[in-house]
Amino acid sequence: xxxxxxxxxxxxxxxxxxxxxxxxxxxxxxxxxxxxxxxxxxxxxxxxxxxxxxxxxxxxxxxxxxxxxxxxxxxxxxxxxxxxxxxxxxxxxxxxxxxxxxxxxxxxxxxxxxxxxxxxxxxxxxxxxxxxxxxxxxxxxxxxxxxxxxxxxxxxxxxxxxxxxxxxxxxxxxxxxxxxxxxxxxxxxxxxxxxxxxxxxxxxxxxxxxxxxxxxxxxxxxxxxxxxxxxxxxxxxxxxxxxxxxxxxxxxx
Numbered sequence: 312x313x314x315x316x317x318x319x320x321x322x323x324x325x326x327x328x329x330x331x332x333x334x335x336x337x338x339x340x341x342x343x344x345x346x347x348x349x350x351x352x353x354x355x356x357x358x359x360x361x362x363x364x365x366x367x368x369x370x371x372x373x374x375x376x377x378x379x380x381x382x383x384x385x386x387x388x389x390x391x392x393x394x395x396x397x398x399x400x401x402x403x404x405x406x407x408x409x410x411x412x413x414x415x416x417x418x419x420x421x422x423x424x425x426x427x428x429x430x431x432x433x434x435x436x437x438x439x440x441x442x443x444x445x446x447x448x449x450x451x452x453x454x455x456x457x458x459x460x461x462x463x464x465x466x467x468x469x470x471x472x473x474x475x476x477x478x479x480x481x482x483x484x485x486x487x488x489x490x491x492x493x494x495x496x497x498x499x500x501x502x503x504x505x506x507x508x509x510x511x512x513x514x515x516x517x518x519x520x521x522x523x524x525x526x527x528x529x530x531x532x533x534x535x536x537x538x539x540x541x542x543x544x545x546x547x548x549x550x551x552x553x554x555x556x557x558x559x560x561x562x563x564x
Contacts, residue, residue, distance in 0.1 A: 332358055332370035334430060336463075336470040339374060339401035340503040341365050344496045346443035348435055349487065360484070361433035361445070364496035365474035368484035372447060373430045374403055375455070375463040378423045391418050393452075395427060398464045398510045401503060404446040405429050414449035421452075426460035428453040461511050468507040475501050523558040537563070 345363040352358070360368040376395030379402075384392045390408040397403075407415035414431065421427070431449035438444060455463070473479035475497060526534065534553040538546040540563050544556045 332360075334371045334373045335363075335367045335369040336373045336467045337363065337365070337367060337369075338399075338464075338468050338471050338500070338504050338507050339376070339395075339397050339403040340496075341367070341471050341500045342369075342372060342374060342403055342433070342447075343401075343445050344492075344500060345369075345433070345445055346435060347487075347491050348433065351483070361435070362484060362487045362491055363474075364488055364492040364500055365471055366480040366485035366488040367474055368481060368487070369433055371430065371450070372433055373428065373463075373467070374447065375426070375428050375460055375467065376401075376403060377460075378421050378425045378427055380423060381418055381421055389415065389419075391415055393418050393421070393427075393429075395429070397507065398461065398514060399503060399506045401507075403429075404444075405431070405449050405452070406434070406446050407449050407452075411449055414452045417452040417454075418449075421454070426455045426457060428455050428459075428463060461515050464507055465511045468504040468511075471500060471504040475504075520559050521557050521562050523554060526554045526557050 341363050342361075345361050347362045348359050349362060350357055350359045358370045360370050361372070362368060374395070374397075376397045378393060379396050380394040382392050382394075383389055385408065388409060390406065393405040393407070395403055395405065405414075405418070407418055411431075428451075429447050429449055430451040430453075431447040434446050434448045436444045436446070470479065474485075477485070521537070526537075529537075531550050534550055534557065535546045537557055538544040538548070538553050541557070541560060544553070546553075548556070
């Protein structure tokens with residue numbers, strides 16, 4: 312898993328073409344709501360930034376999700392579109408072509424559903440009807456474990472919330488975001504980040520409880536042994552009664 316460092320959010324040399332820009336972490340709704348890319352510097356090689364409603368200036372982003380679909384939408388050569396859904400049901404798209412060969416190769420190896428971490432450059436495309444679609448042009452696509460996935464979902468949500476509350480970010484980008492978006496998306500994005508944290512807590516909590524299917528596969532003696540750890544459960548009850556009583560109880564350490 313690739314670590315993304317946001318410790319330089321307050322750096323004043325963000326326009327310097329010679330410095331590597333920090334990766335900005337966020338929930339998908341913050342990313343997909345953003346539709347403005349700016350280039351503050353005067354040089355052709357100066358970095359470009361996606362301005363998000365929370366005040367991130369993202370030259371590079373990190374998102375996590377579960378792969379739901381990979382499709383080759385190219386004509387003359389492979390151009391892969393990967394659709395990912397996060398823990399709260401939010402969607403983001405990644406496009407990898409001839410200039411993202413390593414990432415494209417990684418995507419080709421994926422089989423939905425898989426947990427992935429995507430790091431790359433923001434890209435915007437205006438459709439014929441004027442809608443702006445924001446997607447990731449990937450540099451790295453990592454397959455991650457379920458535990459890593461939930462941890463990164465929560466961390467990304469916390470980064471989004473900290474920008475919205477002014478605890479994190481650069482004054483220049485916060486000012487740009489205020490001019491471009493006002494507070495149009497603030498409530499929606501904040502609620503999405505909070506929902507992400509709630510869903511992570513819910514899902515990781517489930518992992519620490521006894522499931523009915525797990526209990527149904529146990530021998531009677533195993534069920535009785537488990538039941539003995541709970542004062543409220545009669546350990547001499549029938550197996551099906553023990554399964555009902557133990558289901559969704561916290562798994563003993």
